[in-house]
Amino acid sequence: MSTGEAVAAPRGSATLARFGKYALLVIVACVSILPIYWLLSSSVKPADGIYQFPPDWIPMRLRWSNYAEAWRSAxxxxxxxxxxxxxxxxxxxxxxxxxxxxxxxxxxxxxxxxxxxxxxxxxxxxxxxxxxxxxxxxxxxxxxxxxxxxxxxxxxxxxxxxxxxxxxxxxxxxxxxxxxxxxxxxxxxxxxxxxxxxxxxxxxxxxxxxxxxxxxxxxxxxxxxxxxxxxxxxxxxxxxxxxxxxxxxxxxxxxxxxxxxxxxxxxxxxxxxxxxxxxxxxxxx
Structure with missing residues (x-):
């Protein structure tokens, strides 16, 4: 193995390890943010949109009146x-x-x-x-x-x-x-x-x-x-x-x-x- 190949191998391993760390961080961030996103999106969904399966991740119909109803309910x-x-x-x-x-x-x-x-x-x-x-x-x-x-x-x-x-x-x-x-x-x-x-x-x-x-x-x-x-x-x-x-x-x-x-x-x-x-x-x- 030449010297160039020996140097390239560790660099490639370091790049792969760095990519794996960032990928893991992105996955953890998505898992952490998902409940908050679901809360925010469900707060503007109509009732049938909340119970829909498969879930409607990006609601097309926004029901902002949910906030007014919540404020009046308590x-x-x-x-x-x-x-x-x-x-x-x-x-x-x-x-x-x-x-x-x-x-x-x-x-x-x-x-x-x-x-x-x-x-x-x-x-x-x-x-x-x-x-x-x-x-x-x-x-x-x-x-x-x-x-x-x-x-x-x-x-x-x-x-x-x-x-x-x-x-x-x-x-x-x-x-x-x-x-x-x-x-x-x-x-x-x-x-x-x-x-x-x-x-x-x-x-x-x-x-x-x-x-x-x-x-x-x-x-x-x-x-x-x-x-x-x-x-x-x-x-x-x-x-x-x-x-x-x-x-x-x-x-x-x-x-x-x-x-x-x-x-x-x-x-x-x-x-x-x-x-x-x-x-x-x-x-x-």
Missing amino acids: PFGNLYLNSVLVTVVGTFAQITVAVLSAYAFSFLRFPAKRLLFLLLLGAMMVPGHVVLLPNYMTIAQLGWVNTYAGLIVPGLGSVFATFLLRQHMLTLDRAVLDAAEVDGAGHLRILWNVVLPMSRPMIVTVLIIALVDKWNDFIWPLITTSAATMRTLPVGLLMLKSDEGYTNWGAVMAATVFVVLPVLVVFFFAQRHIIAGLTQGATKG
Whole structure:
């Protein structure tokens, strides 16, 4: 075999491997996008188009009135208001608690610090549904059923957010923090002027994860609200269900677009920050 043939062979193998990677990525992307495309296309289909087989991937008849029917079938204006309020207030309160607790576990000295952190890690192993009943009994005794406090307060603590931020803060340059301490800065000033600016990508990542989680939350708003005026968007989809079940699937798909569209927009604009936060630095215990 000549030298040229030997060089061409590895290049051909590398090109083939690169083509295979791109093909795999395209397949994965199509599989991921397919449900969203089906949702959007079904939201403008007439009823017979949704049940058609083989499926009508590109609808020729568009029924935009599905969106008007969905909007009239439930008080979506009030549902949006509740979801935005619960999501925004709950997310920023949760991030505040997580930042403060992560800073304490990273830089403060206090008794049983390691034991408390191990208990915190243990709490990550407990499924969220296990604490639904104790949390509901607590807010019921406080009279917080059908209130914003009942929807928001039980979710203020996030073990995952605290753990993620603590692991990130441990990677920060300790010399910078020591220099600020020598200059006479207290803990709150160090947190505000040094730690938060250096941790911005990770904080944005945790904030977006918490925001999406609270926006899509279904179980907790379902069991803590019975009044239609206090329900959030995911629970509001149940209002489109009649005694016979879901019959107008076009309106149901349109209503689902109302729910998922804000999250898709947020994720589209924030995906760069999410990737940067999750890949920034290494973690150490």
